[in-house]
Amino acid sequence: MSNKIKITLPDGSVKEFDKGVTGHDIAMSISEGLARNVLSTKVNGQVWDSTRPINEDAHIQLLTWNDPEGQNTFWHSSAHLLAEALEDMYPGIKFGIGPPIANGFYYDVDFGDKELQGEELEKIEQKMLELARQKNEYKRSEISKKEATEYYQKKGDEYKLELIEGLNDGEITFYQQGNFTDLCRGPHIPHTGYIKAVKLLNIAGAYWRGDEKRKQLTRIYGITFPKQKELKEYLELLEEAKKRDHRKLGKEMELFAFSEKVGLGLPLWLPKGTMLRDRLENFLKKAQVKAGYQPVITPHIGNKELYITSGHYEKYGKDSFRPIAAPSDDDSKSDEEYLLKPMNCPHHCEIYKTKPRSYKDLPLRLAEFGTVYRYEQSGELHGLTRVRSFTQDDAHIFCRPDQVKEEFIKVIDLVLFVFNSLGFEDFVTQVSLRDPDNREKYIGGDEVWDKAEKSIIEAAEEKGLKTVIELGEAAFYGPKLDFMVKDALGRSWQLGTIQVDYNLPERFKLEYVGADNSKHRPVMIHRAPFGSMERFVAVLIEHCAGNFPLWLSPEQVAVLPISEKYADYANKVYSELEANDITGFIDHRDEKIGRKIRDAEINKIPYMLIVGEQEAAEEKVSIRKHGEGDVGNMSLEDFKSFFNQKVTDSIENK
Known part of the structure; x- marks a missing residue:
């Protein structure tokens, strides 16, 4: 051989x-x-x-380092270095898991009775760098389940023992660097010396295996780099991200709020935030009508049987809010159960079934801004990006098999229009396919999956999209195309999504009469250009740091009278603006004009109209632009024309 x-x-x-x-x-x-x-x-x-x-x-x-998988390897190895430093400094501690994440890594640790303090992180960083300089190799060894169990029994680490229970003999590996050994499938960098810069970012609590009934471990987040310069740049980026944090700006700009009495993860949209959200909705609704979509509205709850039919109950039952029993009286069935809807698609399938459909009726495009509910664990909730109640800009296209590719391309065009209009110009598309080694997690046969995956790949190629293929990231009912958008800080967010589905039409027995006068199954395309209103608004806030495009800004102007003497003229100015659909407010506070201007700047009001003695006498306004300063004096008619042109430019220039 x-x-x-x-x-x-x-x-x-x-x-x-x-x-x-x-x-x-x-x-x-x-x-x-x-x-x-x-x-x-x-x-x-x-x-x-x-x-x-x-x-x-x-x-x-x-x-x-220039490859995402290379960075993942680097950060996974850094998690092991963190664990080595912790075990050296705090003998007897126990370890959960320590994976790489989008930016850095974390390790879940059981410190026993000790509570780790934030001021200790710097000492741990120094220990990590000390160990890194030893250039210890990451040595991989294959080990039997019996040997692995005996090792952790001797060490007294019940978390690793629990992980070993779920593994098969012959697939278990250990990694060792220096004096530290960990249960791990790898991979790892050659040795610790590659790690030159370390920063431990914060400490959080995390329930073991995400189960709120299990012990809460200490989760330590960190990030590392092969060069100190890269760490410095990243920390500067973090500081900028803090300034742009949608939770901070959302509060300052009075866009949304949360209340513990209402419930965790259930956002309250305040008047300004509602205006912003309404403008986004109306923008997409107008585009959808032009594209041939028909609006529908469905209830916030549905019978449990609906979600059993769709497969959502089997896949998401544990993440749904608990069934609501119908009131018990003589007129109701005692076994009726309802759920807050986790998705809109089953409802839309039932709308399709309200009357017979012909091949001439297709494609049928049904659109709804539908609010859905998922029970996210409290530790995973994060502002508007991870909530328990969110509104999807949902639509479902029911079409013939020969129309799938054309319809898919039309949806891509709609998503690109939305992104271009809102300044999201840097993105890649992720083609999310089945995990070939775990097909039992998906519903439907190989034949329909093969057709659906082929349609998505061909449509993306025809549009010339920059794509990456990710195995195992498909929805349980079909493959999808996800738009991974980069914001102004270079962070990647999954926003718009398009999915091809041959399975729900089968489950709901959807039919249309074809040209051959026989019954056929339609194909279903799921799509949401925004993804969800909550997540999209959060990303938009951070992308533009609260400086929304002029057409979208909830408060477009602030009328600032220099003193109380000019209140009447200020009211007249604002009335004329309001009649021209220009939104904003009059600042009638008894404050100096400098303070009013500063506050309007902080609140990111696009235009400030200052009115005083000269402006009132000449029936003009003195204009300041947010972030730029004086624009000059104009008559009110000239300003309205100027403003309307700026609104047009803010849309067309994208």
């Missing part, structure tokens, strides 16, 4: 190496500089340690 294997590189070139070659060896054969920067290796689609031997023909990609 040959001792050689063929390695195919991303550019399609093929090289021969001896069996047992590692990613690091392959990098060295290309250049020493590349080898120094390789963090891990993707082998036939799976990420491995760059030091792990490859013994058969493979397609490989050498991963560096």
Whole structure:
């Protein structure tokens, strides 16, 4: 037998190496500089340690800090370094899990009776850097379930023992660096010396395995970099992100609020926030009507049987609010149960069934700004980005199989129109497909899934979208195209989504009469350009730091009288603006004009109209623009024309 294997590189070139070659060896054969920067290796689609031997023909990609998988490897290894430092400083502690996350990593730790204090984080950082300088290798070893169990029994770590219970013999690996050993599937960087900069960001509580009935562990969040300069830049970005935090700006700008008496994760939209939200809704409703959508409204609750039919109860039952029993009296069935709706699609399927449908009726596009409810755990709630009540800009297109690709492309066009109108110009599309190794988590057969996945991939290619394919990220009923949008700080958010579904029409027995006079199943396309109003508004606030496009701003002008003497003229100015659909307010407070201007600037009012003796005499207004200063004096008629042109520009220039 040959001792050689063929390695195919991303550019399609093929090289021969001896069996047992590692990613690091392959990098060295290309250049020493590349080898120094390789963090891990993707082998036939799976990420491995760059030091792990490859013994058969493979397609490989050498991963560096510039690759998301390379950063994940770096941060996963950093979590192990954190655990090593903690075990050295606090003997006897126990460990849960320590995964990489979007920016950095965390580790869940049981400190016993000790409560970790924030001031201790700096000492832990120093210990991590001290251990990193030792350049200890991350050594992978395959271990039997019996050996793994005995190791953690001796160590007395019940969390790792519980994790081992769910693993199969023959698939368990340990990683060791220095004096620390952890249960882990990997991969990891070659050695700790790659980690040059460390920052532990904060401490939080986290229930073991997300179960509020289990013990609460201490979750330590951190981030690391291969260069100190990169950490400095990241911390500066964090400071800017704090200024843009939608929770902070939402409170300051009086857009939304939360009340413990109303309930955690249930947002209250204040008047200004409601105006902002209404403008977004009306903007999309207008675009939808042009695109042939028909508005519908469905109830906030549904019979439990509806969600059993759709499959939502089986998949999301534990995340739904508990069933509501019908009142018990002589006229009601004692076994009636209702749920707050977790999704709008089952209701729309029932609307489709209200009358017979012909192939000539399709596509049928039903749209609803429908509020849905999911029971998110309290520790996962976060402002408007993770709530228990949210409104989806939902629509479902029922079409013939031969119309799927065309309809999908039309939805892509609608999503791009929304993003361009609101300044989200930097995005990639994620094609979310089935996990080929875990098909039992999805409903429907392979044939319909293959058709749906093919339609999405072809539509994305035809539109020339920049795409990445993610296995295992599909919805349980069908594949989807997710729009991953970058905000002004370079952070990625999942906003719009489009999904192809052959399964719900089957479950609900939806039909149409075809040209052959036979009955056929329609295909269902789910779509939501915003995703949800709550999440979209949160991202929009942080993207533009509260400086909304002029057409969207809930308060577009502030009329600022210099003193009480000019209140009547201020009222006249505002009345004329209001008649021209320009929104805002008059600041009648007994404050100096400098204070009024400062407050309007803080509240991010786009235009300030200052009125005093000269303005009242000449029937003019003195104009200031937020963030820029004086614009000049204008008559009220000229300002209205000027303002309307600026509104037009704020839409058309996107």
